[in-house]
Amino acid sequence: MSERPTPDLAIVETRVYRGANVWSYDKSIHLVVDLGSLEGFPTNTIPGFTDNILQMLPGLREHSCSRGRRGGFVERLNEGTWLGHVAEHCALALQQVVGHDIRRGKTRQVKGSPGHYNVVFGYADEQVGLAAARLAVRLVNHLVEADPAFDWDAELEAFILRAERTAFGPSTQAIIDEAVSRDIPWIRLNQHSLVQLGQGVHAKRIRATMTSATSAIAVDVASDKDLTTRLLGAAGLPVPKQESVRTEDQAVRVAERIGYPVVVKPLDGNHGRGVCLDLQNEKEVRESFTIAREQSRRGTVIVEAFVTGKDYRCLIIDGKVAAIAERVPASVTGDGVSTVERLVDTANADPRRGVGHEKVLTRIKVDEAAVTLVHEQGFQMTDVPPEGTTVKLALTGNMSTGGISIDRTFEAHPENVEIAEEAARMVGLDIAGIDFICPDITEPVRETGGAICEVNAAPGFRMHTHPTIGEPQFIAKPVVDMLFPPGATSRIPIVAVTGTNGKTTTSRMISHIFKGMGRKVGMTSTDGVVIDERLVIRSDASGPRSARMVLQNPRVDFAVFEVARGGILREGLGYERNDVAVVINVQPDHLGLRGIDTVEQLADVKAVLVEAVPRDGHAVLNADDPLVREMRRRCSGQVVWFSMEEPGSEVRDMIEAHCRRGGKALVLEPSDRGEMIVVKHGRREMQLAWTHLLPATFGGRARMNVQNTLAAAAAAFAAGAPLHDIRQGLRSFSTNYYLSPGRLNEVEVNGVNVIVDYCHNAPGMRMLGDFVDRVGESLASSHDLARPSRIGIIATAGDRRDEDMRELGHIAAQHFDVLVVREDVALRGRERGETAGLVIEGVRAAIAEGARCRQVEEVLEEIDAVRHAMSRSNRGDLVVVCVDKHAAVMAELETWSNVAQAGATANPQTPAADPDYVAPAPTDA
Structure with a gap:
């Protein structure tokens, strides 16, 4: 030390x-x-x-x-x-x-x-x-x-x-806070103020105080002050006389025609920039014209009659006045001791003041216009105003120029409220800021004089949410009410599926069931992102980013997420919660990565899905797996069990006790006619389907898919699907390449039975081997002269532990006569041939122990391995291809079939006819 x-x-x-x-x-x-x-x-x-x-x-x-x-x-x-x-x-x-x-x-x-x-x-x-x-x-x-x-x-x-x-601005943050208080999810879509509220088909977007319901035409109208005034005037609303001009001389002529004093402002400005008030003569108009034109995007300037009175902002949301604030221009009040300059510094030291819109007040900016205005009031910046004397530093009351606000929401005269609401309707804005100039908002403007000087799109909220004087108004509430009326849904159902093996097939089954019910399903899996049965992104999409992509899609009304261990460890779930969490199994795979060294630690990772189940949600758990069974303690919602155990077992006794308490479960009930999937809910039992009649189970021989079917049916039942829709979905789902690419696809190539599957770890190989044994027995019984051979092409990812690779080979050797060992394209940190060598070690060890396998060969490239296996197979044989790139493998198999159908005596792609192909030397035990 x-x-x-x-x-x-x-x-x-x-x-x-x-x-x-x-x-x-x-x-x-x-x-x-x-x-x-x-x-x-x-x-x-x-x-x-x-x-x-x-x-x-x-x-x-x-x-x-x-x-x-x-x-x-x-x-x-x-x-x-x-x-x-x-x-x-x-x-x-x-x-x-x-x-x-x-x-x-x-x-x-x-x-x-x-x-x-x-x-x-x-x-x-x-x-x-x-x-x-x-x-x-x-x-x-x-x-x-x-x-x-x-x-x-x-x-x-x-x-x-x-x-x-x-940080979000005050307006955006106010809306988000209100949404969160109502349990409405939100996603930030960029680094600024573009935010999505809700998920999928229910999603709405906001950018500051503009919403997805805001009309683009209305925004254009509001930004054209001349057009706005003409529209309001045509509706009989009080507006000042005005005209648009493009030159100084035109501005002077219009000012003289209207009569001094006048206002000069940009046609399409905002935040009060470039607005010059109370101009009394030609010189001031000419000087102000240049200032206003600099802030006008189109180079057009408005000259209008100067309306005297106080400046009020009326906030209209969904056609109703939500708040009214009196805006007081930036100013300081003399104390008889401090200079104007010192008084400004003291005001800016207020912790509520910041730069721009970052805080509830904006710092007072002393620019040339402010100095001139102070001079017009008879002071220099170094002068000491008498005590109690107010010195203006801006003519406009905008918060962005350092002004303050006084809440007047409940003081406005009803007639003025109606005028403001009608102005917003005329322009067509769902959220509008109506600027009134009048002597007193409590008196009708048509009697006291006054006018609407502007209609603003995307008005700021902070003068209402954080008034300098008066009570704050909770104006985010009517905004969220407008986007999500009381009782409206903001979330789409989310079913998340995890497990060591079977995640993808189970996710596809669930998606298929709800697609049959007419839902627009967004699904993520290791194959990519699927939106309403269209593969929109082809990649490993079992992580959180893909989940967020689905939740942002405006067509999706139901989400099914395959969730892998890697995504959870890397970024978490990527969403707040899932209505249904499905855990199929937890078996030793990917150990030794990211600090996960034991299967118990792996179970803790996968249990994150169960912990993300809300009180009104469900966790669908495999009762046959002890590690999955323990996850019930982490679930805030209800547990739905599924089990392949026979009646009378300890697991089934536990399930029976669970159902007697009102719980739910899916189990298998054996009989002379086969296995029946039974749904249990409380003391009720409902028959769902015979396992051997479901295409995905291969007549009940694919036990891994029987398990996946139970999990998918339980998830659909927990998500509210009717039994007849679940039954129809399972009956119409098969493992053909179009519905389940790369997962137990069966094709016949020149009389050879070929199974294409994604099996890549030892537990998966154990289940695949059981299926091969069951299929192999049926093939053997149909061939009297010779026993069909079983040829397997196997591989594993390079990020597995050495012992896991050897175990894969050891298990495979129990079920195949010939094994061809290949490698994935991505070696994941291994040297070429290293992974295959470790798998072969496991195969040889099993052969020495008397396993079924008699020959193991190394062909590293996937397509070469397929060609080699097919070239040595005979009619009636069973070839199982554990794939990496399933599309390329299926294309290769289709080539073999097409050539045979055309009557060719030799396939130009076979090893014998390919001049660039070098036959591998057999590696006999």
Whole structure:
């Protein structure tokens, strides 16, 4: 151990979970940190550490930590805690500094790695969370040993500015907060304010205060102030006289015709930029014309009559006034001591003021126009105004120019409310900001004088949600009411399927059942993303990104997700929760990767789906698998069991007890006529289908598909599908290549029975071998003269453990006469031939023990292996191809069939006729 601590804390690995994960029910950031020499120095051994960190991040005093009370973390600091734990709390505190109320976190030592810790904490914004993690580590190291280059104040300010750049504006955040309070899911679609509320067919989009229901034509009309005024005037609404001009001379002539004072403003500006008020003469009009034209996208300027009075913003949502605010231009009030310049600095020091729309108020900007306006009021910026004297710094009351707001929602006269609502209807906006200029909003504007000077699309909410004076208005509620009326659905049903083997077939069965019911199903699997039976992306899509892609598709009204172990460990689920979680089995596969070394740890990963089931959801669990059976304890909803065990077994007794308590289950009931799938619900029993009559089960011989059928039927039943629809879906689902590519596809090639399957691990090979034995027996009974041979083409992925590869070969040797060992295109870190060599070792060991196999051959390329196996097969033989690229394999098999049908004596693609083909040397045991 070092005599003194050195700043060795380092981030070794970073993962961002965008949904439920192995550490948390919600999205989290996971760091693996290395303490180095700091492993020997808890906080109470580092002089001044606790005092310094509390001075820099005083919010840590509020953290309860594991003590469950305020100040609990400070107690831990004083008692001595490790610096990985400190980094976790610093990352949380930094996020709280920028307004993200995140309190979830945990730190655990990495098993078998002294000094390494898993640091996990929640986040609201991914980029802010990651920046907080990096700054937290730097801060801890700085407190261990001061770094002269580390300026805490500058670092904290830079962090705050970064957070403000990525944060939602007040309007967007208000809508999201309201949606979350109603359990409406949301997805950020870009780095700005484009957000999706809801899922699939129920999804709505917002960009700030524009919604997917906002008319583009209405936005164009509102941006054309001349057209807006003419439309409102034609409807009999009070509007000022105005005309559009393109030159200074035209502006002067119009101003003289209308009569001074006038207003000059851009035709299509926003946020009050370029608006010049109370112009009294030709000189002021000419000067203002240049200012307004700079802010006009089309170069057109509006000259209109100046209406005197107060500035009011009426917010109209879905045709109704939701809030009214009086906008007061930016100004300061003299105290008899401070200069105008000093008064502005004091006002800008208000913590509520920020840059742009980042806070509830905007900082007052002292530009040339502000200085001129101050001068017109008889002051210089260095003058001291008398006490109580108000000095204006802007003429317009826009919040973006530093103005303040006063809530007047319940003070407006009903006639004025009607005028504002009619104006929004005339323009056609679902959310509109109507700008009134009138002496008093409490009196009818038609009597007191006043007019509508503008109609704004995408009006800001912050003057209403955070008024400077008055009660805040909860205007996000009517927006969400408009998008999702009370009782409307925002979520689509999600069925998530996981397990070591059978995930893809089960997912396809479930999708097929609901497609038959008329649902637009979005499915992810290892083959790609399928939307309404169309493969839109061809890749391994069993991860969280593919799931989010389905949830964003506006056609999908039902989602089926195949969820693999890798995606959960890499990013979490990618969504908040699933209505039905299906766990088929947990068997040793992919062990030794990403810290998963045992099958029990693998079960913990797959149990994330069960933990993501809500109280009104279901977990469909395989009662025959002890590890899956234990997952029932993690389910908040109801458990639906499925089992292949016979009546009278311990498992069936457990299921019977479960059903007597009102539970649900699907089981097999054997009889002289075969096996019947029976649905149990409470004390009721309903027959579903004979297993041997379902095409996917090959007459009941494919026991793995019997299990998959039980899981799929149970999931459909839990998701609310009627029994006759489940029955029809199972009867019409087969393992042909079009419905289930690469999963137990059966084809006949020149009299040879060929099975194409994706089997790639030892447990899967055990189930496939059982199927081969059952099929092989039926083939043997139909051939009296010679026993048909069983030829298998096998392989496994290079990221398996060496013992797993040997076990695959050992099991395969029990069921095949000849084995051809190939390799995948992606070697996954192995040398060419290394994976095949390990599989062959397992085969040879089994042969030495007396296994069925008598010959093993190595043909590394997949298509070459298929050609070799087909060339040595005879009519009546059984060839099983465990594929990597199933489309290429099926195309090759089709070539063999087509040539035979054409009567060719030799297939030009066969090894004998291909001049570039070199026959492999047999590797006999």
